[in-house]
Amino acid sequence: MPRYFFSIRCDTGPLDLAVDEEGDELPDVAAARRHARTLAQDLIARHRMSLIRDWFACTVEVTDEAGERVFTLPFADTVPDSF
Amino acid sequence: MTRLQPSASANGLLRRLPPEDFDRLAPDLRRVEVELLQVLIAPGETVETLYFPESGYGSVVANGGEGGTGGVEIGLIGREGLIGAAPVLLDADRTPHQTLVQQAGTMLSLPASALTEAVGRSETLRRFLLRYVHVHGLQVASTAYSNATYTIDVRLARWLLMCHDRAEGDEIRLTHDFVALMLGGQRASATIAVQTLEGNGLIRAQRGRVTIRDRARLREMANGSYGSAEAEYARLIGPS
Known part of the structure; x- marks a missing residue:
């Protein structure tokens, strides 16, 4: 199975890019998209971080084992616009 | 085999025991190497062996039981302590929590029956180890506080x-x-x-x-x- 790496980039605050060096084995890009979405939603919902004021200024950057970017997913795109 | 000396032990509990209490335990202590992620205390099983770490340390992990997701560390025990102390000294034969090796190292194993017999004979040993159980409980309480705060x-x-x-x-x-x-x-x-x-x-x-x-x-x-x-x-x- 291919391994995908899910790094987090934030435009505000001291953290620039949190590089994922461990990665997860997933069957394909569609599964990686689902994983990135769940990851971002979980961070927004459950993880307060003292140095990240706004999760919606962050993006998941997904790369493959060759280090090539597969896709990016802004956190803001993982939740509905209104409710 | 060279005789273990209390003052020479790297374990903070054994090192602080008076010689007569150390001598009650010494014949049953065995030095063992433990590996990363080795299970030292299995959840829900009778605790038969305790471990005095000399190097390396173990994580006490709670999980949600059946249907629970993963585990969360609630305690950490290394050379300051005794793995398995709480269930054995508090007269519970087993615990729902798992203790696994987080850092490989050397530990002194002790059969639960040997510890029970030794604390039955020595009030000073029993009180000393119960104070340690209390302190470990404070560490777990501190973990709960941290996780909530x-x-x-x-x-x-x-x-x-x-x-x-x-x-x-x-x-x-x-x-x-x-x-x-x-x-x-x-x-x-x-x-x-x-x-x-x-x-x-x-x-x-x-x-x-x-x-x-x-x-x-x-x-x-x-x-x-x-x-x-x-x-x-x-x-x-x-x-x-």
């Missing part, structure tokens, strides 16, 4: 201080997946927390390990979540 970067600072207390040098082996498991987060939050501490110069992070660079500032970052249980250990067991 602090963000994962602060909890990571506390956890690294506790590992550092039990490690041989300044280097702590870990993966971000493991940090996430221990702190009840997910790998991405562990990665961000590690990089936050590194960005502030408190630690140096390399693949699979973290080096403590500035312990004093890690304590500041831990913001009171670290230190109360450690102070009670010094008061009730002995100064480090």
